[in-house]
Amino acid sequence: MDLDLVFLGTSGSVPTARRGLAGTLVRRGGERMLLDCGEGTQRQLLRSTVGLVELPEVFLTHYHADHYLGLPGMLKTFALRGREVPLTVYGPPGLKELFGGLRRIFGKLTYPVELVELRDGDSLDRGDYRILAVKVAHGVPANAYAFVELPRPGRFDVETARALGVPEGPLFGRLQAGEAVELPDGGKVGSEQVLGPARPGRKVVLAGDTAPSASVLEVAQAADVLVHEATFAEEERTRADETLHSTAAGAAALAKAAEVRLLALTHLSNRYFGPEIAREAREIFPETVVPRDFDIIDVRFQERGGPRLVKAGARPAREEAGPDGEHGAAGGGGGPHGGGGDPDDPGVGGDPVGASPGRRAASGGTR
Ligand SMILES: [Zn+2]
Ligand SMILES: [Zn+2]
Numbered sequence: 001m002d003l004d005l006v007f008l009g010t011s012g013s014v015p016t017a018r019r020g021l022a023g024t025l026v027r028r029g030g031e032r033m034l035l036d037c038g039e040g041t042q043r044q045l046l047r048s049t050v051g052l053v054e055l056p057e058v059f060l061t062h063y064h065a066d067h068y069l070g071l072p073g074m075l076k077t078f079a080l081r082g083r084e085v086p087l088t089v090y091g092p093p094g095l096k097e098l099f100g101g102l103r104r105i106f107g108k109l110t111y112p113v114e115l116v117e118l119r120d121g122d123s124l125d126r127g128d129y130r131i132l133a134v135k136v137a138h139g140v141p142a143n144a145y146a147f148v149e150l151p152r153p154g155r156f157d158v159e160t161a162r163a164l165g166v167p168e169g170p171l172f173g174r175l176q177a178g179e180a181v182e183l184p185d186g187g188k189v190g191s192e193q194v195l196g197p198a199r200p201g202r203k204v205v206l207a208g209d210t211a212p213s214a215s216v217l218e219v220a221q222a223a224d225v226l227v228h229e230a231t232f233a234e235e236e237r238t239r240a241d242e243t244l245h246s247t248a249a250g251a252a253a254l255a256k257a258a259e260v261r262l263l264a265l266t267h268l269s270n271r272y273f274g275p276e277i278a279r280e281a282r283e284i285f286p287e288t289v290v291p292r293d294f295d296i297i298d299v300r301f302q303e304r305g306g307p308r309l310v311k312a313g314a315r316p317a318r319e320e321a322g323p324d325g326e327h328g329a330a331g332g333g334g335g336p337h338g339g340g341g342d343p344d345d346p347g348v349g350g351d352p353v354g355a356s357p358g359r360r361a362a363s364g365g366t367r
Contacts, residue, residue: 003028003147003202003299005227005264006314007291008044009036012209012231012245012267013066020044020293021066022267024206024227026147028129034058035145035206041070042077048294048314054083059131060091061208062142063098072105079109086112090124092133092141093117118143120215129201134219136210139244144208146219149201153178161194202299205260209267211241212250220258224299225307228255229267230277230290236269248277252284262307263288264297 004027009020021038025045034041034055045052052074060068071089078087089095095117118124120135120143129149136144156176166172166189171181180190203223207216210229220226231245240247246254248265255263263285265277274290281288289309291297296313300306 001029003149003204004310004313005204005206005225005297005299006048006050007264007266007293007295007297008041008048008314009038010266010268010291010293012229012269014270015040016270018293019268019270021070022061023070024266025050026204026206028147032056033131036061036067036208037070037074038066039069039073042074044293047316049316050314052077054078054085056085056087058087058089059143059145060089060095061136061144061206062092062138062140063094064140064209067209068098068102072102075109075113076106078111079106083109083111086114088114088116090116090118090133092135092143093119094141132219134215136207136216137213137244138209138211142208142210144205144210144213144216144219146203146205146223148203151198151201154196154198157194157196161189164189164193166194200302202301204299209245211244212246212254217254217258220254220260223258223260224302225262225264225297226255226258226260227264227266227297230265230281231267231269233272233276233280248280249284252281252288255281255288256285261287262297262309264309265290 006025006027008023008025011019011021015021020040022036023038023041023044024035026033026035032053032055034057037058037060042052058071095115099115118133120133122133124131129147132146132148133143134146136142153176156172161172161175165183165185165187166175166181167184174181175189175191175194178191178195180188182188204225205216205220205223206227207229210216216228228251229246230248230251232240232247234247234249237247240250251265252263263281265281265288268274268277274292278288278290291309294312294315296310298308298310300308
């Protein structure tokens with residue numbers, strides 16, 4: 001089951017030329033869930049390899065304008081296309097009140113919109129995984145969302161099953177499903193005889209806007225990926241405290257304490273480009289990345305290598321390489337993707353995120 005995160009907007013409060021406002025798409029198998037919908041998100045989707053698909057679900061972390069202003073426009077676009085598929089919007093308490101105002105903007109829609117307010121501790125059961133809403137520390141009702149997969153059954157040991165006399169066919173399936181079976185010769189085989197230990201599912205936590213918070217620390221324990229804001233660097237610690245945001249160091253300390261596998265920092269203030277945020281965080285927690293818009297985090301199972309950042313993974317090829325593409329004009333020759341240059345090297349051009357330490361981050365590893 002594929003699971004990944006597409007970063008559509010990684011700037012905090014105001015957009016920059018390189019970074020759009022909050023928007024992250026969670027893709028799991030055929031499911032698509034949009035978390036936050038800052039201004040410009042529908043266009044970011046259009047520009048990405050994802051496209052403006054008829055999203056069935058949008059989760060809002062909180063109701064600061066940089067996280068929802070894109071929603072009325074996107075809802076309107078869907079209506080102009082004659083969408084009929086229902087859409088559900090989830091958010092912390094206050095969602096219905098917010099939509100009282102937004103309805104005046106988008107008017108009548110061609111499809112039903114359901115509003116679901118999620119309080120601290122509420123969870124949505126999705127069969128083999130669940131989505132948990134957790135209240136965070138941002139001064140207004142604000143949720144983190146945790147996507148938590150159930151443990152997977154252990155590996156089925158075909159050799160042992162054969163040796164025990166189990167004929168191939170339906171009995172194999174029942175054993176794999178955890179049932180005990182009776183053999184044609186009257187013997188019995190239990191699933192524990194042929195299944196290895198259960199394997200952990202994956203956990204991905206998107207914390208939204210928040211000061212470092214005990215609730216995020218708890219829900220993010222041993223998460224595969226924690227997406228956390230780093231609006232500021234430590235030099236603006238006072239401002240971070242006052243506004244209930246986090247510094248890169250604060251987020252990194254939390255990730256370290258929670259023992260996550262990969263920390264992804266987002267929601268950068270427009271005075272930072274990325275490398276300084278990455279540097280500060282990596283001194284505390286080396287497994288930190290600072291995704292740019294259109295980067296993807298592929299959340300692979302541990303046995304397949306664990307989570308990794310795929311740079312420009314959702315950027316269409318023509319934007320990647322074109323001479324008029326947004327990276328091309330920034331200097332340093334044919335753009336970061338043209339001549340084998342390092343997209344993270346501040347000397348090459350483009351938006352230099354994740355440059356430190358050295359060139360290691362560009363190797364496509366799990367930094
Ligand atoms: Zn924000
Ligand atoms: Zn906010």
